[in-house]
Amino acid sequence: MGRDKNKRNLIYKPAFKDFIPENKPFAGVTVLLDEEMEAIYLMDILNLYQEEAAISMEVSRPTFTRILKNARQKLTRALVYGNKITIQDDNSGYIVAICSASLDNFESILATDKYLLIYKVQNNELTLLHSFENQVASKNLKPAIVLPQILMQHKVNIFLSTRVGEGLKNSLFAKGIQAIEKQISKKEDLTNLLDS
Missing domain, CATH: 1.10.10 (Arc Repressor Mutant, subunit A)
Structure with a gap:
């Protein structure tokens, strides 16, 4: 055996x-x-x-x-x-990053918003791994240059935003990070990103 x-x-x-x-x-x-x-x-x-x-x-x-x-x-x-x-994809979990203007809601989720939030989704359970100031907003940097490196460091699989420019989308894709353009209203919506 x-x-x-x-x-x-x-x-x-x-x-x-x-x-x-x-x-x-x-x-x-x-x-x-x-x-x-x-x-x-x-x-x-x-x-x-x-x-x-x-x-x-x-x-x-x-x-x-x-x-x-x-x-x-x-x-x-x-x-x-x-x-x-x-x-084959036996791993049901993923790590998703979202930029938000607020720590409390997702009314604005753009790459240039103030905060960067990183969540782990596993078995429909959501865990906040990290939240910190988005360098794109605080240092007025280009999302396509800054975000892919940060997201790779945190092993992010998916970047969610209401709008993703072609430069950022291509930079993320080159790092194996899927960009999803979608508006969500609450953090629980992150648990079914790959179902839609």
Whole structure:
């Protein structure tokens, strides 16, 4: 009997989980494990070295190398054979960031608002992890330059705002952070962001 697989530290939350070839019916299904998607994210999006990526996932470097190799082989086969690609996402939780003009309500939620609030959503439960002054507002900085770095430091998966400019959206996407444009009225609305 094999030993149990250690739990990996995964920070990437896929916004899209299914990719289907357009030209003709797909030949099969390739399932990319969440740890394999994480390895690709760390290496090919964040451009980390394998040692850094292994530390981020809390695995040994040889284990990380094996995971990455499997992921790239699966993707290559899917592209060559015309398979549907499905990304496994067993982690039901995510971390969401929101800029707000107030600590008490969400009447204004723009990237340039005074406060930056970071919540963890797990099993429909909401926990405030951090709240601090938004450097974009306090130092009059550009959101596309400042926010992606701050959000990555706090392992944010989703940035929520009523309006996200193209520059900020692209900067967030380059860091693997999904931008959602939506107005919410209360913090409990954060628990179902991925359902809509």
